[in-house]
Amino acid sequence: MKPPHHESVLSRAARILEAFSSDEPALTVSEIARRTGLHVATASRLVGELTAHGFLSRDEDRRVRIGVRLWELVVRASPALSLRDAAMPFMEGVHDVVGHHVQLAVLEGEEVLFLERLSAPNAVINYTRIAGRLPLHASSSGLVLLAHGPATLKERVLAGELTAYTPATPATPARLRALLAEVRRQGYAYCPGYVHDDALGIAAPVRGADGTVVAALSVIVPNDRSAQAIVPVVRTAARGVSRVVETSAARGTAAG
Amino acid sequence: MKPPHHESVLSRAARILEAFSSDEPALTVSEIARRTGLHVATASRLVGELTAHGFLSRDEDRRVRIGVRLWELVVRASPALSLRDAAMPFMEGVHDVVGHHVQLAVLEGEEVLFLERLSAPNAVINYTRIAGRLPLHASSSGLVLLAHGPATLKERVLAGELTAYTPATPATPARLRALLAEVRRQGYAYCPGYVHDDALGIAAPVRGADGTVVAALSVIVPNDRSAQAIVPVVRTAARGVSRVVETSAARGTAAG
Numbered sequence: 001m002k003p004p005h006h007e008s009v010l011s012r013a014a015r016i017l018e019a020f021s022s023d024e025p026a027l028t029v030s031e032i033a034r035r036t037g038l039h040v041a042t043a044s045r046l047v048g049e050l051t052a053h054g055f056l057s058r059d060e061d062r063r064v065r066i067g068v069r070l071w072e073l074v075v076r077a078s079p080a081l082s083l084r085d086a087a088m089p090f091m092e093g094v095h096d097v098v099g100h101h102v103q104l105a106v107l108e109g110e111e112v113l114f115l116e117r118l119s120a121p122n123a124v125i126n127y128t129r130i131a132g133r134l135p136l137h138a139s140s141s142g143l144v145l146l147a148h149g150p151a152t153l154k155e156r157v158l159a160g161e162l163t164a165y166t167p168a169t170p171a172t173p174a175r176l177r178a179l180l181a182e183v184r185r186q187g188y189a190y191c192p193g194y195v196h197d198d199a200l201g202i203a204a205p206v207r208g209a210d211g212t213v214v215a216a217l218s219v220i221v222p223n224d225r226s227a228q229a230i231v232p233v234v235r236t237a238a239r240g241v242s243r244v245v246e247t248s249a250a251r252g253t254a255a256g
Numbered sequence: 257m258k259p260p261h262h263e264s265v266l267s268r269a270a271r272i273l274e275a276f277s278s279d280e281p282a283l284t285v286s287e288i289a290r291r292t293g294l295h296v297a298t299a300s301r302l303v304g305e306l307t308a309h310g311f312l313s314r315d316e317d318r319r320v321r322i323g324v325r326l327w328e329l330v331v332r333a334s335p336a337l338s339l340r341d342a343a344m345p346f347m348e349g350v351h352d353v354v355g356h357h358v359q360l361a362v363l364e365g366e367e368v369l370f371l372e373r374l375s376a377p378n379a380v381i382n383y384t385r386i387a388g389r390l391p392l393h394a395s396s397s398g399l400v401l402l403a404h405g406p407a408t409l410k411e412r413v414l415a416g417e418l419t420a421y422t423p424a425t426p427a428t429p430a431r432l433r434a435l436l437a438e439v440r441r442q443g444y445a446y447c448p449g450y451v452h453d454d455a456l457g458i459a460a461p462v463r464g465a466d467g468t469v470v471a472a473l474s475v476i477v478p479n480d481r482s483a484q485a486i487v488p489v490v491r492t493a494a495r496g497v498s499r500v501v502e503t504s505a506a507r508g509t510a511a512g
Contacts, residue, residue, distance in 0.1 A: 009265045014309040017326075020333035053270040057335070066333045068364055070273075074330045076387035077276035077322045079313070089377060092348060108324055121345060131332035 012038060012046055013055070017066070022129055026063040080106070080115045083215055086244040087206070090237040091118055094219060098230055101126045101220040104206075105141035107149055108133070110157060112142040115215070124199050126220045137162050137176050138169050140189040140201030141216035147183040148205055148213035154180065168193040188235055189216075193223050200227045204238035209246045217241060268294060268302055269311070273322070278385055282319040336362070336371045339471055342500040343462070346493040347374055350475060354486055357382045357476040360462075361397035363405055364389070366413060368398040371471070380455050382476045393418050393432050394425050396445040396457030397472035403439040404461055404469035410436065424449040444491055445472075449479050456483045460494035465502045473497060 019027060019035040027035070033043035047064055050056040054069025075081065087104045095102045100123040104116040111133040119126070128134060136142035136149075136157055146157060157176075164171035170179050183189045191201040203218035217238040221227050275283060275291040283291070289299035303320055306312040310325025331337065343360045351358045356379040360372040367389040375382070384390060392398035392405075392413055402413060413432075420427035426435050439445045447457040459474035473494040477483050 008305065010269060010305050010309055010311070013266060013269075014311070017329045020329070022332045022337070025333040025335065025337075049264065049266050053266055055266070055270070065335050066330055068335055068362075068369065071330055071334050071336055072364070072369060072387045072389075073273045073276070074322055074327055076278045076385065077281040078327050078387075079281065079321050079324055080327055081278070081281075081386065088374065092351065092374065095348065096352065106324075108328070113324065113328060118344065118348065129332065130337065131328045131334075133328075 009046070012036070012042070013050060016043070016046060016050065017055070020066055022132065026059060026065050028063055032064060082248065083206075083245065084116050086248060087116065087215070087217065087241045090240045090244075091116065091217070094217075094233055094237045095120070097233060098219050098221060100124050100222070101128070103128055103141065103218045103220070105139075105145065105203075105216045105218065106214065107136075107145040107153075110153065110160075111135060112139055112145060112216075114141075124220060124222045125196050126199060127195060128220070134195070135163065137171070138165055138191075138194050139218075140191040140194070140203035141218045143170075143179060143183050143189040143191065144203040144205050144216040144218075145213065147180040147189070165195050166193050166197050168197075170194065188231060189218075190228075190231065192227070198223055200224075202227065202231055202234045204235045205242075206238050206245065207242040214245065215241075265302070268292070268298070269306060272299070272302060272306065273311070276322055278388065282315060282321050284319055288320060338504065339462075339501065340372050342504060343372065343471070343473065343497045346496045346500075347372065347473070350473075350489055350493045351376070353489060354475050354477060356380050356478070357384070359384055359397065359474045359476070361395075361401065361459075361472045361474065362470065363392075363401040363409075366409065366416075367391060368395055368401060368472070370397075380476060380478045381452050382455060383451060384476070390451070391419065393427070394421055394447075394450050395474075396447040396450070396459035397474045399426075399435060399439050399445040399447065400459040400461050400472040400474075401469065403436040403445070421451050422449050422453050424453075426450065444487060445474075446484075446487065448483070454479050456480075458483065458487055458490045460491045461498075462494050462501065463498040470501065471497075 015036045019032050029044050029047055030040055033040040054067045056064050057067040058064055091102045095118040099120045102118045103114055105112045105114045114128045114132050117130050136146040158173045162171040170176045188204040199220050200223040201218055201220050203216045205213040206215040206217055208214040219234055271292045272288055275288050285300050285303055286296055289296040310323045312320050313323040314320055347358045351374040355376045358374045359370055361368045361370045370384045370388050373386050392402040414429045418427040426432045444460040455476050456479040457474055457476050459472045461469040462471040462473055464470040475490055
């Protein structure tokens with residue numbers, strides 16, 4: 001995609017940062033140019049400037065990465081850090097008992113964004129990653145966040161494309177609508193094989209001081225009937241996190 | 257501090273990001289202007305642009321924060337994420353057994369930068385934070401990283417200011433030099449009361465595929481003699497992380 005002509009430096013910088021991903025955290029300048037549609041000379045000059053300010057850094061082999069200084073600035077004042085801090089003791093507890101994957105996610109645009117994930121070696125397959133995204137309709141976290149999300153968002157998602165990842169994915173508006181009502185009624189989402197046949201997600205809402213749902217706490221475990229016993233563990237942990245989030249809000253600490 | 261006259265947009269953007277901290281993750285535009293030395297009008301225009309690109313976001317009460325989109329871009333391709341992923345199972349294990357604080361840190365400039373921290377409720381006092389820094393000479397992680405760091409860095413730190421946080425802090429060049437030799441010889445740092453009278457740090461090196469020290473794994477526990485028993489736990493975990501980092505490097509996965 002060619003950039004617009006009089007594009008601002010910040011817009012170009014944003015596109016350069018977007019060129020990196022978890023699969024490709026290191027890129028050459030020509031790869032950056034190709035991905036952003038910038039001329040190599042422009043990309044090279046901008047990479048130089050961004051490196052000078054610590055936004056990017058260069059390996060010995062001249063490959064470019066996100067800079068540790070930028071990571072530091074963003075993470076230390078991160079909007080996610082206080083929520084994550086509140087959740088971690090509970091997530092660790094669930095992880096000790098359940099194993100596999102324990103995750104914390106928030107609504108971001110029309111997708112789920114994962115803030116944190118604890119995984120055991122040899123855990124069941126799971127597509128989530130820290131700072132990774134999944135669609136709202138297919139994942140247990142997404143269903144919890146959508147069920148408690150704005151009505152306008154619900155309508156947009158119901159009217160949009162509902163990809164079926166497996167035969168079990170809720171991929172019709174009628175089924176998704178019924179499922180969202182069920183998630184609200186029962187207080188959690190239980191999703192056998194929605195994203196992958198072998199995996200089952202269970203998610204429960206984390207609420208802020210005013211009772212609104214601010215996040216979803218979830219586990220991904222093998223897709224079998226024994227998973228039902230894990231539901232109360234997830235619900236209890238999510239309530240515990242909500243309690244801490246409320247208390248920090250009351251103390252005046254930023255909680256989101 | 258007044259900015260230089262023909263300062264670039266990126267340089268100003270960097271100073272705006274630097275204005276946020278873990279203590280103050282949300283600022284008004286006039287606070288940003290005050291902290292960066294920019295005119296309010298300039299700060300306001302830049303905050304607008306940075307918000308449009310997702311670098312910053314605004315609360316309902318108009319306070320400005322680091323943007324979730326920027327967090328996502330930086331964390332998903334973070335230079336720290338693969339090291340953190342390798343370390344987390346071991347850190348969780350140590351945290352289950354030892355409690356208090358378990359941390360992962362790297363050398364950044366002339367300081368320790370903490371990538372990850374697990375903390376128990378009611379743990380002993382600890383000044384480290386995720387994406388926070390400590391001086392090299394006073395913390396157990398810093399001593400491990402400095403002991404195995406470049407000779408030039410060692411000389412600069414030995415010639416620089418060595419702040420004494422407590423009577424126990426190694427605050428003279430002679431004592432620090434002896435301590436660094438000891439850390440190298442014994443394979444870990446044992447630091448009773450160096451940063452705070454009540455706390456004791458124990459750190460061990462994490463090595464990359466080529467044997468160089470890439471990080472320090474540490475615990476902060478109460479400052480009493482029972483801490484000595486924790487040394488083998490920390491050393492074993494740090495060796496485990498090194499093994500995983502080596503293996504991922506051999507498989508071609510980015511390991512730093």
